[in-house]
Amino acid sequence: MMIDGVVPYFAKNHSLTVFSISDPELLDREKVDNVEYIRFPRKNYRLMVAEELKNHHFDIIHVFNRPKNVNLYKMSSPNSKIVLSLHNDMFSEKKISRIDGEEAIEQAAQITAVSDYIKTTVVNRFPLAERKINVLYSGVDLDRFKPVWTEDGERKRRQLRDKYGIQDKKVILFVGRLSKTKGPHILIKAMEEIVGKHNDAVLVIVGGKWFSDNRINGYVNMLYELAQPFKDQIIFTKYIPSSDIPDMFLMADVFICSSQWNEPLARVHYEAMAAGIPVITTDRGGNAEVVIxxxxxxxxxxxxxxxxxxxxxxxxxxxxxxxxxxxxxxRKLIELNFCFQHVYERLEKVYDRALNKE
Structure with missing residues (x-):
């Protein structure tokens, strides 16, 4: 779930405050479209949020992916109901102690997980979470993701293919961080066999070392070296702003998620499907929950x-x-189950359960 995707729906009928990390381009406090935004520096973020909570009354405090913060925020606002959402395995032994984990589960009124895989990782270690935890799949904004067969989609497809000089190519697309766990090196190695059968194939790799980070580390340098023999049949776009990602899918003939680790459930699956692009993915983690x-x-x-x-x-x-x-x-699967309207409706039910309305 993306917070900014569901905020407009909740803002219509609820008083909503969003706490987030400070940004030099944004005000520390502002109200936009009936939503109050309060931003604190990363260094003291959790403590400053906890202090701020003492000055407000919230029926629900929704904590995202930080179970260690649940107890702190509950102490600051004891009458509020806590909803904890997980999009990573945050209850693993590496992330949280048994005592802290049990306390977070006890204090949370409801818990959501981005996939059944993540739910299972929690329940396997903390069986007491079973009665509170539900899967809440993510979604996309269909206004931003136009399928490739629409007039707008075809126009953007031509523009991007012209930009990268791949007008008449068979385009394979990777979108993600350039890390070993995401597996772009596997795709580069696969290109030798692919071009042997389809000499007009091109692999486009979208992403940087980290979000908005195009620095070259050992792994990224290795990718460039692996790609060298293929010359212009492998294209690195480097980091692309998230606002431009919906269009990037439109240039592809096939999208591949080559994850080598247990993905919680990568958002790129929803995005590729929304764009009307065939998907190839690994059966790691929660991926197979949305790709059959x-x-x-x-x-x-x-x-x-x-x-x-x-x-x-x-x-x-x-x-x-x-x-x-x-x-x-x-695309039809996204339209019927995985747009932000659906996420909002499911989350509203979670809030109702937290407030004992169901």
Missing amino acids: HGFNGLLINNYKNPKHFAQAVDYIFSNQDHAKLMAQTG
């Missing part, structure tokens, strides 16, 4: 083997009717 093999995409079990990615890409390129059907199915 052969129905709205292809799943790869042997995620470390470049050959399996090459075979999946070859299938998409060689079976255009099925690829188009999977893309259309993916």
Whole structure:
């Protein structure tokens, strides 16, 4: 779930305050579209939020991905109900002690997880969470994601392909951080077999070392070296602002999430489907909860083997009717289940349960 995606819906019927990290380009306090924004420096953020909570009455305090903050905020506002949302495995032994974890679960009125995979990681270690935790899948803004077969989508597709000089190519798209866990090196290695069957194939890698960070580290340098023999058949765009990401999908003939780690459930799956692009992903973590093999995409079990990615890409390129059907199915799945209107409606029910209205 993205906070800014559901805020407009809640602002229509609720008094809403959003606490966030300070930004030099934004005011520390402001009210925009009936939403109050309060921003604190990162260094003392949690303590400053806790202090601020003492000056307000909130029916619900929604804590995102920081179970260690639940007890602190509950002490500051004991009459508020706490809802905790998780989009990572924040209850692992590496992240939280058993005592702190049990206390956070006890103090939270409701807990949501971004996937059944994340829910399971919590319940396996803390069975007492079972009665409070529910899966709350994320979503996208359909106004920002126009499918490739629309007039607007086709126009943007032509513009981007012109920009990158790939007008008549078969375009494979990767979007994500350039890290080993995301697996772009696997895709580069797969290109040798792919171009052997499709010499007009191009791999476009969108992303930097970290969010908004284009610095070169050892892994990124290794990617450039791996890509060197392919010359202009592998393109690195580096970091692309999030506002431009919806359009980037439109240049692709297939999108690949090559995750090597247990993804909580990567947002790029929703985004690619919303754009009407066929999806290939690994069965790591929660990915397979929204991508069903052969129905709205292809799943790869042997995620470390470049050959399996090459075979999946070859299938998409060689079976255009099925690829188009999977893309259309993916878009319909988003329209019916995974836009921000749906997230809002599901979260409203979570709030009602927290307030004992259900």
